[in-house]
Amino acid sequence: VSVNGDEYGTPENLGAKVNTEANESFPFITDDNVLFFSSNGKTGFGGLDVFKMDLNKGTDAINVGEPVNTSKDDFAFTYNAIKKVGFFSSNRDGVDNIYKADPVCNVEALVRVKDAKTGNVIEGAMVMLVDEKQKTISNQTTATNGEIITGVMCNTSYSAQVSKSGYESGVFDVKKAENEQVVVEALLNPIIPIITEKEVILQPIYFEFNRSNITAEGAAELDKLVAVMNEYPEMVIFAKSHTDSRGSDSYNMKLSDRRAKSTVQYLISKGIAKERISGQGFGESEPKVACKSCTEEEHAQNRRSEFLIVKK
Incomplete structure (x- = not known):
């Protein structure tokens, strides 16, 4: 009326x-x-x-x-x-x-992780959401679209601590909201390889246990070496692959050699001339950390790849 x-x-x-x-x-x-x-x-x-x-x-x-x-x-x-x-x-x-x-309030936090240089989404990044008291409320890994989604409390601010091998870690604000989705663009800066007089230092090149195929994370690091070698067209690299001390000497030597050859083949597949890259496995013969009862961290340090500069 x-x-x-x-x-x-x-x-x-x-x-x-x-x-x-x-x-x-x-x-x-x-x-x-x-x-x-x-x-x-x-x-x-x-x-x-x-x-x-x-x-x-x-x-x-x-x-x-x-x-x-x-x-x-x-x-x-x-x-x-x-x-x-x-x-x-x-x-x-x-x-x-x-x-x-009391009204029910629902907020979704969507964190999208991207490469700050290329804008490409980053799969497999670790995203940890913490509240104002630094209590962890979510710990997830980004999917193929570079995203994680999690429910958070209304009218509460959070921070997203984002990390990924080969990138500088970052902390990003998740703003307060009410009954809506909060989208956070987390841009990670890639770590630039360190070039010394003797070698090109990358982040660890990971291999699956007992395997010699290049993983996605390993490929991302090797792509940085490709960029360096393209920047220095006269550079010649010798790749050394090492294992930890677990397993027999002969098995580790063969495994590391297969890994070194996989590394070389990957670089060649990316356009690096075969005359500029060679590799060899050294098994457990040259440990970075000499230890008898090695810790997991010491094993990880010994399980590495090195890229020596033969010619610059």
């Missing part, structure tokens, strides 16, 4: 989106024009249920669901948008009581 001072117009039925042949009662409209009302004629949990309808959009009324609605009568729902609190009545315990309803 329209109201003009003391004058009232003709009441109009709100139509089938709200009304049924049964009873619709206790209307309440929020400041942002959402109508709440109770009905025992629409599909629900039983008795009177609370429904809501966005009058700005004119969509169908929807049941607000549990835990507001039960098999009993639930009615007279009101909501304060400023204080973000609702109150309603229910006879769920056999008598009419007033209940408080």
Whole structure:
């Protein structure tokens, strides 16, 4: 009904989106024009249920669901948008009581990790979300699209600590939000190879256990060596592959030699002339750390590749 001072117009039925042949009662409209009302004629949990309808959009009324609605009568729902609190009545315990309803707030944090130089997404990056007290709430690895998605608390700020082999680690702010998705673009700077007088130093070239095929991470590092050799067209490299001390001497020698040859073949496949790259496996004969009862960290240091500069 329209109201003009003391004058009232003709009441109009709100139509089938709200009304049924049964009873619709206790209307309440929020400041942002959402109508709440109770009905025992629409599909629900039983008795009177609370429904809501966005009058700005004119969509169908929807049941607000549990835990507001039960098999009993639930009615007279009101909501304060400023204080973000609702109150309603229910006879769920056999008598009419007033209940408080706190709104559910959902926020998704999407962290997308990219190479700061190329803009390409980075698969396999580690993304750790921590709250303001530095408590870890999520620890995930990015998928093929370079993304992770996780639920976080509303109106709470976080930081995303992002790391990936071959890149400088970074910390990125995840801003406070409410009922929306927060998108964070995490740009990682690639670590530039160190070129000394004797060698080109890369991040570790990883191989799968007992295998000699180049992994995706290993390929990313070797691509940096390709870039260096393209920058220095006269450079000639000798690749040395080493294993840790586990396994027999002869087995490790053969395994490291296969890995060295895989490294050489990868570089040749990227356009490096075969006269500029050669390699050999040295097994466990030249450990970086001489140890008898080696720790995992010491084994990892010995399990390495070296790229010596024969000619610069």
